Amino acid sequence: MTDTSASAPGQPTAQTAGLASGGAGSRRLRGARNYLALIPFHVYIALFLILPTAIVAVGAFTTATGQPTVDNVTRLFTDETFVDAFTKSIELAVSTAIAGAIIGGLLAWAVVRGDPNGPLRQLVIAASGVLAQFGGVMLAFAFLATFGFNGLATMFVRDALHVDVLTDASWLYSLTGLVVVYTYFQIPLMLIVFLPSLDGLRQEWYDASASLGGSSWSFWRHVGGPILAPAFLGALLLLFTNAFSAYATAAALISQGASIVTLQIAGSLQSEVVIGQENVGKALALGMIIVVSLVMALYALIQRRASRWVK
Amino acid sequence: MSGLPATQMGAPAPEGGALIVAPKGGGQRQRMTRGQSIARVAILVVVLGYLILPLFAMLEFSTRGDFGSRSLDAFAAILGKQDLIDSLTTTLQIAVLTVVGMLLLLVPTMVWTIVRVPRMRRVIEFLCLLPLAIPAIVLVVGIAPIYRFMGQNFGKIGASPLTLALIDIVLVLPFAYRAIDASLRSIDTATLADAARSLGAGWVGTIVQVIMPNIRAGILSASVLAIALVLGEYTISSLLSFNTLQVVIVVLGKQDPFISVAVSFSALIFGFVLLVVIARVGAARRTNRQVEEPAV
Numbered sequence: 215m216t217d218t219s220a221s222a223p224g225q226p227t228a229q230t231a232g233l234a235s236g237g238a239g240s241r242r243l244r245g246a247r248n249y250l251a252l253i254p255f256h257v258y259i260a261l262f263l264i265l266p267t268a269i270v271a272v273g274a275f276t277t278a279t280g281q282p283t284v285d286n287v288t289r290l291f292t293d294e295t296f297v298d299a300f301t302k303s304i305e306l307a308v309s310t311a312i313a314g315a316i317i318g319g320l321l322a323w324a325v326v327r328g329d330p331n332g333p334l335r336q337l338v339i340a341a342s343g344v345l346a347q348f349g350g351v352m353l354a355f356a357f358l359a360t361f362g363f364n365g366l367a368t369m370f371v372r373d374a375l376h377v378d379v380l381t382d383a384s385w386l387y388s389l390t391g392l393v394v395v396y397t398y399f400q401i402p403l404m405l406i407v408f409l410p411s412l413d414g415l416r417q418e419w420y421d422a423s424a425s426l427g428g429s430s431w432s433f434w435r436h437v438g439g440p441i442l443a444p445a446f447l448g449a450l451l452l453l454f455t456n457a458f459s460a461y462a463t464a465a466a467l468i469s470q471g472a473s474i475v476t477l478q479i480a481g482s483l484q485s486e487v488v489i490g491q492e493n494v495g496k497a498l499a500l501g502m503i504i505v506v507s508l509v510m511a512l513y514a515l516i517q518r519r520a521s522r523w524v525k
Numbered sequence: 526m527s528g529l530p531a532t533q534m535g536a537p538a539p540e541g542g543a544l545i546v547a548p549k550g551g552g553q554r555q556r557m558t559r560g561q562s563i564a565r566v567a568i569l570v571v572v573l574g575y576l577i578l579p580l581f582a583m584l585e586f587s588t589r590g591d592f593g594s595r596s597l598d599a600f601a602a603i604l605g606k607q608d609l610i611d612s613l614t615t616t617l618q619i620a621v622l623t624v625v626g627m628l629l630l631l632v633p634t635m636v637w638t639i640v641r642v643p644r645m646r647r648v649i650e651f652l653c654l655l656p657l658a659i660p661a662i663v664l665v666v667g668i669a670p671i672y673r674f675m676g677q678n679f680g681k682i683g684a685s686p687l688t689l690a691l692i693d694i695v696l697v698l699p700f701a702y703r704a705i706d707a708s709l710r711s712i713d714t715a716t717l718a719d720a721a722r723s724l725g726a727g728w729v730g731t732i733v734q735v736i737m738p739n740i741r742a743g744i745l746s747a748s749v750l751a752i753a754l755v756l757g758e759y760t761i762s763s764l765l766s767f768n769t770l771q772v773v774i775v776v777l778g779k780q781d782p783f784i785s786v787a788v789s790f791s792a793l794i795f796g797f798v799l800l801v802v803i804a805r806v807g808a809a810r811r812t813n814r815q816v817e818e819p820a821v
Contacts, residue, residue: 251634252637255630261671263659266664266668273667317572320568327565334569336805337801339800340800347753348753348796349793355774359583366582398576461662461760462757462759479662496666499666502663
């Protein structure tokens with residue numbers, strides 16, 4: 215769904231496939247047998263990916279006793295708590311995606327302009343991999359150590375600079391804190407996603423632009439910018455999805471006042487007590503799937519366009 | 526991230542993104558103007574500084590001793606926390622199971638697809654990337670009833686935290702697929718397999734002795750990504766009430782943040798070292814290939 219340009223390097227095996235499926239009866243039988251070997255994989259995916267998704271989708275439209283209903287889903291649009299949760303989640307995802315894409319994009323540019331095999335590039339990429347993808351809870355603690363009540367930055371600003379802006383660290387445990395921490399892990403994710411596209415910008419294009427009298431600015435305005443635009447947009451969408459689906463950091467930072475969708479879903483899982491609301495969590499989850507799927511579909515479209523120039 | 530990498534893990538670019546793909550530019554880079562050099566250095570200092578600050582703060586925070594002195598007490602205390610040690614043991618076991626299960630599920634399927642049913646390649650790819658569209662928090666909602674069923678019907682095994690490997694395999698699929706796929710594309714898998722088969726090797730022998738040694742880099746990256754994912758996984762284990770490392774770190778953080786910060790810092794450094802190692806191995810392998818096969 216993401217890599218639409220995948221099969222480009224001419225698949226040498228395509229002819230064999232034609233033979234296997236094109237022939238007479240016995241060949242067709244062998245063709246069918248070839249598919250059997252893929253059954254374990256499909257069964258596994260069905261059990262641990264498709265079935266859970268189906269449970270969510272069906273559950274969203276049934277009551278606790280199994281009667282069909284649309285109440286759970288309509289509550290997403292009428293219950294203020296849930297409308298608010300989706301609004302906050304989307305605001306959080308949009309703002310941190312934009313901030314992360316711009317800052318991370320600049321960082322990627324700065325890294326690409328260095329030695330392609332140098333230690334800086336390798337270290338930055340490895341560190342980005344950790345921070346962007348495996349941080350979760352640990353990043354919450356990193357920010358607690360930085361901007362918490364006894365954090366390094368909090369104490370430095372208070373004791374050394376004698377300024378009181380950071381002293382009340384409770385902002386860290388609110389939506390503002392989430393924006394700051396999320397942006398922190400969006401930057402390295404942007405770097406990982408965007409770096410290959412920047413690498414794909416060819417020296418020849420720059421030379422061509424320069425030999426026609428183009429300045430650095432006109433290169434970016436007329437060549438580099440338009441070529442990178444789809445990749446940048448695609449990265450922006452991935453960052454959105456990333457922030458929209460994130461749970462661990464928020465759960466570790468915010469202990470009460472579950473304001474965003476992922477925290478609401480967790481809350482509904484942990485305390486399924488209110489009669490008549492058992493499946494509201496599933497409706498919330500379905501809402502998330504729909505938002506993420508729409509964004510990913512858009513991503514696949516853009517990716518197809520992006521792969522035309524930068525592969 | 527999200528936590529999970531699940532997420533959380535957003536999706537790196539096609540074919541493994543920067544983690545795996547070598548820079549294509551390689552050669553001469555355009556010369557920079559003075560303004561660009563200054564801008565580059567300024568960006569590096571400011572952005573990298575911001576990225577490093579919280580990590581440095583963790584180190585500073587976790588080494589605080591009495592009256593402004595430095596001490597490693599928080600790190601030493603890790604060993605004294607039995608629940609922390611237990612959770613680490615459990616998490617490492619889950620990591621091993623996830624790596625083995627992921628390889629068993631992916632490698633034969635992917636090799637078979639390339640050699641025998643190439644038209645299914647898009648389908649397999651789609652299924653492997655599908656978890657990116659299903660956030661971990663959503664997966665856990667749908668999988669909780671399945672785990673309840675397993676816990677009630679499969680006795681001790683069904684209720685063991687080690688069953689988390691089953692979901693972790695799903696979560697790591699997109700990343701593992703890309704890593705292994707990039708390796709498989711760099712060799713002529715179909716020809717290798719046909720050659721091995723025509724010399725009398727069975728399918729198991731072909732995959733284990735012929736294909737796997739040739740895609741070592743991809744297998745290594747996929748395994749490291751799986752280990753890192755399991756070590757950082759919080760969403761699923763916490764909501765299914767299994768005490769993995771991250772779950773215990775959070776619980777502990779409420780009583781003694783110093784120890785939690787110390788453990789978090791160690792885990793991040795460990796993940797960083799793992800990724801540097803695969804980057805090194807990948808780079809070394811590329812260089813070797815260039816030396817060995819100059820004609821290609």
